[in-house]
Amino acid sequence: MKILVMGPPGAGKGSQSAKIVEHYALPSISTGQMFRDAFNNNEPIGIEAMKYIKDGNLVSDDITNEIVRIRLSKHDAEKSFLLDGYPRTVAQAIALDNLLEEMGTKLDAVFNILSSNDVLFERMEQRRVCKQCDATYHLKFKKPLVEGICDKCGGTLYQRQDDTYESVKNRLEIYESKTKPLLDYYDKKGILYQINGMQEFEKVYNDIELVLRDL
């Protein structure tokens, strides 16, 4: 099972991806996470990437393709994986297809979680992330059991730097111009599944699972 989860920032793709990964025991490949880890470890690739990320911009294709190539060549990604936050441009999608073809494989399904801009802005402002394990919460749709504390590990929840209004606005504009064309790209390949993200978390997950069961 090799899948990709897409959607505008704030549509809930991070939380949905986390649940799919847990349920199906898939390796999760999140470029955002890999860049943040690299940044926290003071690795040059992470420091370079964070210059783009903190302003809500896309990290350059070269840097992004490289970090994905390194990750996909690891043993655990041979049979299955979930890509989260990559590819974000058609150029990256083509690079990914070429890479997978070299590896003798391909993507099985692409999920696009749909949402409206109003809902997205509200969601982003209410999003909280665990400092320790990166689990995501939402003050309305996916509340932690104890306010400000992660259910999974007891870590402190915080608002990410790139979840501010200006950054969200910038990310939505980038999504419209660069990422939306990807939907056509995958639709033409016949592997795109549109999922209504303006529902409760569990309902969105069930819609995704209905597709996964038939893969």
Ligand SMILES: [Zn+2]
């Ligand atoms: Zn946690």
